[in-house]
Amino acid sequence: MELRTLRYNAIAVAILIFIFFIISTLTSNLVMPTRYTIDKTAPVYLDYAYYIDEKKTLTLNDIVSQPNLLIHDSFSEIPWSFAQQNYWLFLDLENKSLKKENIVAHFDNPMVDHLTIYHLTKNNEIINTFRLGDKEELLSLFQYSVPHIRFSLDSRTSQRLILKIDTIGISKTPVNLYRDKEFIDLVRSQTGIWGIFVGVLLMAALYNLVLYFGIKDRVYLIYIGYIISAITMMGAVLGFGFYLWPLEWQLFIHEKVIFTNYAISFFTLSFCIMFLRYHKDKCWRYKMGISLLYAMFILAISSLFIPENISAPIFFCVMGVLYIVCVILIYKKLRTGFRWAKFYVLSWIPLIFGAAIQPMELTGLLSYSFTTRHAFLVAILCEVILMAMALADRVRYQRERALYHATHTQQTKLLNSSKLKHAFMALQGQERSTTLCLIKIRHFNSLNTIITPSQGYALAKHVAKQLELELSHERQFVILETNLNTSPRLADLNSGVFACISTKTQNQETLEALLIKIINNLPKQYEIKGLNLQLNYSIGISSAAQNNDFEYWLKRGYLALKNAKNSLNQIGSSSNGSNLMMDVSLAAKLQQAINNNQLALYYQPQVNLFDNQVSGAEALLRWPDPAFSSLSIEELITLAEHTGIINELTLWVIEQACRDIVGLTKNGYPEHTISVNLSAKNLAINNLAEKVENILIKYQIPARLLKFELTESAFVDSQDALIKLVDDLGALGIKVVLDDFGTGYASLSYLINYHFSELKIDKSFVFDLPNNPTHQVIVQTAIDMAHNLGLSITIEGVETQETHHLLKDMNANYAQGYLYAKALPYTDYLHFLKSQYSLKMLDSSF
Structure with a gap:
């Protein structure tokens, strides 16, 4: 590897370390607020109880008057579900300190429809009643996005909070009590994560929109669709969507949140199909993926008319099928050598874990915490970044592939005339001698009438391999391309014609003698299905003056090849004299x-x-x-x-x-x-x-x-x-x-x-x-x-x-x-x- 390349790689590593330093510093300032609830920071004792009203008929007085109905257990043990039922949560607070505590109660479910909070004394006398939820009117955006209430708890007193949760869909509502300082930390941490998430995703969307206008590849539009769907869905689940859309839009998204889940799944599968180029193959896997896309589209439209408690379980089942189909699609391409898809494969790791954590946390299989609450958001953020890297890697691969096809013949994989032209122009710029040497398999075009094209390409590759070996022994033939594995001196001009450039200043007789020596060492026979083809070769030589262009120079070489003598090793030349060229x-x-x-x-x-x-x-x-x-x-x-x-x-x-x-x-x-x-x-x-x-x-x-x-x-x-x-x-x-x-x-x-x-x-x-x-x-x-x-x-x-x-x-x-x-x-x-x-x-x- 060149010293300059090593230097640039070192700079890139230093930049990466610096970026990780910034991320670590930012992360250290984003505290985990759920570790600092009031029961852990003050002598305030909490007692929990709950009751599930399956018929949705009980009132506050009914619940208070029948304490035997309550189940005294932690809220983490509540069997949350998508069924239409009311949840009554009792939280008894006892302040044993000598000072008054100002408390903020945070209810971490911005999608709850109706959340009624009764603030009572120890004797069940109502102090205050709060009404939150996305179906309530006249709330501030802050109350919509971060449902909470504030109240005071005097020293050496006890109070009670009774919560009534009445909602369709996601009913789980984690309740955490904070002091003002810790609540501010909560808001600051949430806002920081939300800002990073939305900022990164929007910048990625804008960047890929620019790429689409430049490259016109539909995969970038699908990627942008995925990003917008992810922002919409996470904005609904976590609450920051109230700051992205008009209030009416966000409330509608809350009501039809399953549709956004289908949208992100739809774009996930579409991206998988397009990115892995299955739309070019049209195989059974492609048809399977398209069928699932149609099914998800129909279910997504249906979710607009079906209650969330019914459509959500259906969606989770579809998610399992989606993962299976994507694994099948990815596995097939990895087996066929899609080395440039490595970042895309890695992007599925955070998505799978994050997507699993979210429903498990919502349904109570995982305990609630600030980390689990934002795990899916971080997973999508990592996935989007890895997908962007995958797209960049894909563009790099396509560029390398396009460059390869531009500089190599498709059939023989040998260098073509473009590399020959590049070398010629470089030598002309250096004012060095440039003599074109063409070597042709005689009667190659006639052979193509009796052998298949693939057999003809195999013959050309066989001869080229030996010819390349012979040229490698002579330093006067210029290297057309330098890489870590090979240093080819030979270009394939098709029809059994190969070209190389001699840079040595010598008389023509010396060069002719060298070329005759080289072709004498080339294969004289080639067997195809029991037939021994007898191979002979022709040579054409064309020297160039400083004012000659590549086409003129190459044309002279072909003219020399055409005018070569009819002998076993025929050789012809076209000097740069006064003879007129046909052009x-x-x-x-x-x-x-x-x-x-x-x-x-x-x-x-x-x-x-x-x-x-x-x-x-x-x-x-x-x-x-x-x-x-x-x-x-x-x-x-x-x-x-x-x-x-x-x-x-x-x-x-x-x-x-x-x-x-x-x-x-x-x-x-x-x-x-x-x-x-x-x-x-x-x-x-x-x-x-x-x-x-x-x-x-x-x-x-x-x-x-x-x-x-x-x-x-x-x-x-x-x-x-x-x-x-x-x-x-x-x-x-x-x-x-x-x-x-x-x-x-x-x-x-x-x-x-x-x-x-x-x-x-x-x-x-x-x-x-x-x-x-x-x-x-x-x-x-x-x-x-x-x-x-x-x-x-x-x-x-x-x-x-x-x-x-x-x-x-x-x-x-x-x-x-x-x-x-x-x-x-x-x-x-x-x-x-x-x-x-x-x-x-x-x-x-x-």
Whole structure:
């Protein structure tokens, strides 16, 4: 662990100790008032008795006149219940001191409906009558929240307090007598705990509301609902709710307090389901939880219309079911590795104990004390804090998980291109050498057609493991991520391509030799269900200059991988030279050049071998701008095809060719033809034949002067569309040429299905034609076949006079090649046509 991390951890521990110091100091000042009742602080003796009036028919006189009805026992022995009955409590006080005692009687049940206190002399003469309870009117908020009375007890006298408790619901009313000082301590302690409880919970609610607006996760709203329900319920039970709500609201809450209990239980289960993400699983446990939620909702609504003494026992039964369901939900997730839920599990510990203490204290199973009275409140406070910590831990985990998924591939769990980019940018900022090394499992995409995706991922992980091991031996490969367990140098770019960065300044041959050494140690075989796959690898190298961005650098690497040689351990490189890269900005410039007519057509002549006269020319696209002079026609067409502007480009070429045909006619060459190349992408042009016809009409030129040369890629991609196009063009009178005849696997079949006017023999058969008898046979056969089918034939790639004469002897129709001329700009081509003397001298030279 880093020194800085240790330092911050030490600061955090110091803050935690300081917080516990504050809590301990505050706790020491919050005394336990029930330890200091008047019988423990003064010579005042108390005698207890009680009677339960089950029929609710007796009056004060009835009780006083029949002392034999009383049960002389401590109030803690009263069998409190939710039954509708009256409780008569007798408290005899005898002051044996020599001074008068001012006494405060505290009745710790702010939810009691009617509490009547009769203050009597020893002879049962009424001194005063007090009426308390939430059904009484004109009481102060203090009397509602802390029911109490004040009276004096003279020295060496005896008095009696008789309490009549008439309520529906919670009837247990603990009675404690204090001196003024101890009562003030009671109020101060209660108020302190209430303030802490409400303050912490409200701050937690506000904070999580902010989080909800930021994260939009419903679990925060459920958490806030739980907090509000807890404040409402505890405010009713303990009395501080009178200071939170309007009086009418609080009195209504007292009457329907079981509804608030259902609310807190409802949000408890909802939070459990949402926090543990069962709403994503939709399993039987989720359905069980939802069913219980519906049941609690129905029972909560019913509790609004059912007396509290009936609905309360039902609720306590539901609580038992709630705990069982939550335990099942939590246990399942813990088994599946929800390590981030530890604080949530801990939050149940205080809740379970606190929730058990409250009903046990209310029903008399636990003796009353200040501690037991506030145990559930403290338990909820601890639970809410732990739940907040659980939510924070969940957010941290989700952030780590999101970061993990952002930096790792989902299938192989290896680093992805984002980590590669981060490392690249860091190295660029340090002005260090950055050479991208791509290693690809050859034919990986083809393998995916015969193996399952999971088997493909397993293969990639198997190779990556060994590759990572090999890279770890070479310090020049940068570490992409550092953690306590691993220091990976490898990134997975998918499709069997892995990437690493070399930071060593070295010549390319040295790096290539090292990479070949590394891939020689990679697995050569991989078994899948008894099949031994033979594995080979390709390498691509891309160096970067300081002004290169990551995408440009990576694209160069893929280009190097694509251009790698076809050998067992093929390797290719893409240096940072002047070669243009295919990118969107270049395509945009090309499209702008098309729109602004900044491109040009160069023409390579096609010679009639019978009279050595130029009969036509093939139009070849060029970009005259010096900035793009190194861009070949193949790269230009590829760029146009990949970016979807090939159709714009083709229509421009056709129209420009037609304009040049008009120029040739005006210059005295009315029968000169021009050939334009078409590719498979051009078939996507809607109504191409109709557009060509419109161009011919526009420039008023004969259709016979325009030819279209079709490459085999067009035939393979769309047979039906191409047959129709060839027929439509033929119907217009345009000649259609089968280009590169002899190189395709099905060229002969094309002659059957398409109505061509001409064949064009590929130059690969012509370069060594005079010295290659096999090629001579092939070319002669093609010429004879074309003539027998009524087609003319053009031979391209003619570079020597010997080849020229040989083709003439073979009875070929036309020839094209550097022997006659290279591709020339239109103006230069016109000059060439006007000076054809060199062509006429071809025959005389032999």
